[in-house]
Amino acid sequence: MSIKQISVFLENKPGSLYAMTGVLAQHKIDMRALSLAETSDFGIARVIVDDVYKTATVLKEAGFVNNITPVLGVAIPDVPGGLNKVLQILTDAKVNVEYMYAFLGGKDTEHAYMIFRVADESAAAAALAARGIQVVQQEEMEKL
Amino acid sequence: MERYYQPEIECASREQIKAWQDERLVKQVRHVWDNVPYYRKKMEEKGLTPDDIQSSDDLHKLPFITKADLREAYPYGLVAKPLKDCVRIQSTSGTTGKRVVAFYTQHDIDLWEECCARAIMAAGGTDEDVCQVSYGYGLFTGGPGLNGGSHKVGCLTIPTSSGNTERQIMFIRDLNATILCCTPSYAAYIAETMKEMGLTPDQIPLKAGIFGAEAWSEEMRQDIQNTLGIKAYDIYGLTELSGPGVSFECSAQTGMHINEDHFIAEIIDPDTGEVLPEGSKGELVFTSITKEAFPLLRYRTRDICMLTREKCSCGRTHVKMCKPMGRSDDMLIIRGVNVFPSQIETVLLNHGYPANYQIIVDRVKSTDTLDVQVEMTPEMFTDNMGEIAKRQKELVDGLRSMLGLAAKVTLVAPKTIVRSEGKAVRVIDKRKI
Numbered sequence: 001m002s003i004k005q006i007s008v009f010l011e012n013k014p015g016s017l018y019a020m021t022g023v024l025a026q027h028k029i030d031m032r033a034l035s036l037a038e039t040s041d042f043g044i045a046r047v048i049v050d051d052v053y054k055t056a057t058v059l060k061e062a063g064f065v066n067n068i069t070p071v072l073g074v075a076i077p078d079v080p081g082g083l084n085k086v087l088q089i090l091t092d093a094k095v096n097v098e099y100m101y102a103f104l105g106g107k108d109t110e111h112a113y114m115i116f117r118v119a120d121e122s123a124a125a126a127a128l129a130a131r132g133i134q135v136v137q138q139e140e141m142e143k144l
Numbered sequence: 145m146e147r148y149y150q151p152e153i154e155c156a157s158r159e160q161i162k163a164w165q166d167e168r169l170v171k172q173v174r175h176v177w178d179n180v181p182y183y184r185k186k187m188e189e190k191g192l193t194p195d196d197i198q199s200s201d202d203l204h205k206l207p208f209i210t211k212a213d214l215r216e217a218y219p220y221g222l223v224a225k226p227l228k229d230c231v232r233i234q235s236t237s238g239t240t241g242k243r244v245v246a247f248y249t250q251h252d253i254d255l256w257e258e259c260c261a262r263a264i265m266a267a268g269g270t271d272e273d274v275c276q277v278s279y280g281y282g283l284f285t286g287g288p289g290l291n292g293g294s295h296k297v298g299c300l301t302i303p304t305s306s307g308n309t310e311r312q313i314m315f316i317r318d319l320n321a322t323i324l325c326c327t328p329s330y331a332a333y334i335a336e337t338m339k340e341m342g343l344t345p346d347q348i349p350l351k352a353g354i355f356g357a358e359a360w361s362e363e364m365r366q367d368i369q370n371t372l373g374i375k376a377y378d379i380y381g382l383t384e385l386s387g388p389g390v391s392f393e394c395s396a397q398t399g400m401h402i403n404e405d406h407f408i409a410e411i412i413d414p415d416t417g418e419v420l421p422e423g424s425k426g427e428l429v430f431t432s433i434t435k436e437a438f439p440l441l442r443y444r445t446r447d448i449c450m451l452t453r454e455k456c457s458c459g460r461t462h463v464k465m466c467k468p469m470g471r472s473d474d475m476l477i478i479r480g481v482n483v484f485p486s487q488i489e490t491v492l493l494n495h496g497y498p499a500n501y502q503i504i505v506d507r508v509k510s511t512d513t514l515d516v517q518v519e520m521t522p523e524m525f526t527d528n529m530g531e532i533a534k535r536q537k538e539l540v541d542g543l544r545s546m547l548g549l550a551a552k553v554t555l556v557a558p559k560t561i562v563r564s565e566g567k568a569v570r571v572i573d574k575r576k577i
Contacts, residue, residue, distance in 0.1 A: 005527075007525075011556055016557070037529050039529070042555045042556075063557065064557070064558075066522075067522070067527060069527040
């Protein structure tokens with residue numbers, strides 16, 4: 001039920017992210033979503049891509065330390081209060097969100113997509129399903 | 145007018161100094177032979193007995209002692225007095241984490257403090273002076289040594305220890321400190337801070353500074369002198385031999401007089417161990433001829449240096465050494481603390497990091513900085529930022545407890561540490577000294 005995110009270690013200095021996106025461009029990898037977290041000296045780039053294993057491999061070959069992290073993808077109607085409703089469900093289920101980021105739906109203009117990193121994905125997915133919100137599957141995400 | 149703490153010793157004739165050295169060396173060799181099995185074994189391996197050492201002319205026959213010996217003999221293997229006669233230890237870092245622990249009898253402490261007293265008086269100090277000791281106190285010899293010397297001279301002593309610059313400046317101004325003892329980089333920092341506060345040299349009561357425990361340049365001396373309106377004197381020493389005061393600068397400021405009544409200095413070729421003639425550049429080797437508890441014979445300092453017996457304008461007759469010009473090993477001196485790359489490597493390995501690292505030393509606003517760059521590995525990497533930061537902090541703590549020094553840890557991308565001919569360049573020292 002979870003989707004696979006690639007987390008990449010980057011030094012916090014000019015050109016680091018560019019070097020990474022260069023590798024992705026070279027291998028014609030399409031990014032669905034990207035988020036950056038940083039401290040003063042290093043950062044983590046988190047990406048959702050159309051081909052997880054290829055991306056992990058080409059990044060590794062290019063010398064980028066990375067790993068695959070399971071995250072939840074949720075399609076939210078692109079209307080006011082959409083995210084609030086999802087967070088209400090997670091709050092009720094006492095699910096802690098470690099981090100999250102959003103992207104608009106690409107070819108799907110009806111929805112915004114949220115990526116959630118939570119401690120317990122199945123609990124979160126079950127809570128969302130019980131209230132009528134389906135999490136996005138890997139294959140769906142790759143096609144977006 | 146030049147002042148001396150012990151003029152009859154400091155200005156003794158060369159013949160007299162040689163006579164002291166001959167007599168004391170013979171006695172010292174007998175002392176270690178009788179009391180330190182480690183030395184006896186080393187001498188026996190060279191086929192020597194105390195009878196082979198009849199004067200300081202025979203010194204070259206004795207085996208060297210190195211930091212490796214200190215590590216092997218740690219902690220008591222080189223102690224030449226019963227522990228009940230010892231009253232103090234001081235300590236400095238060793239090559240791979242084992243510290244050097246030096247022992248002192250009360251007699252040893254007295255002689256060490258006298259050496260520091262000579263340095264203070266050579267800097268113009270008298271019992272009318274107020275001497276602020278801003279070297280660290282504790283295991284580090286800087287604070288205790290100058291503190292003792294200051295007492296011997298009769299200065300009013302302010303034992304501020306290092307740090308808390310605001311308070312340092314407050315005491316200098318409120319208590320009219322006239323002599324400041326600290327590392328040259330800390331002196332430069334205090335000077336800069338006072339300058340930023342708008343203080344001019346005539347508003348600063350200091351007249352002299354005794355700065356040592358790390359390398360400093362002539363330009364740095366001029367800067368400190370001009371900013372504080374003082375004369376800045378160099379002082380040299382090693383914990384292994386006693387601490388600061390093995391040698392010290394006089395009014396001539398052209399080298400440091402070695403206290404030859406306590407230490408015999410030699411310059412050797414670091415590769416062959418051969419003694420080099422006066423005026424040659426080589427590794428400085430010391431023999432302590434008066435220490436009771438921790439006597440070192442022919443201790444290799446790894447400092448590259450030169451000696452001169454040219455007549456000094458100050459009237460002292462003891463041999464002078466130049467500022468150390470480098471090291472014959474990879475030891476770094478950072479904020480007065482001895483640091484070996486191998487110690488840093490030990491900490492990294494203990495924390496599960498690979499030995500892919502680089503040490504970057506710099507001097508920012510007169511303060512040395514130590515940045516340990518570690519290459520990130522797939523094993524260490526996690527998507528959890530907090531976890532990485534936590535490991536980074538554990539490493540910083542590990543380095544602090546190993547080195548006694550705050551280091552910054554920077555995680556860098558794999559394969560970014562420069563390798564020349566396949567071998568990583570471990571240390572980049574950007575300081576211009």
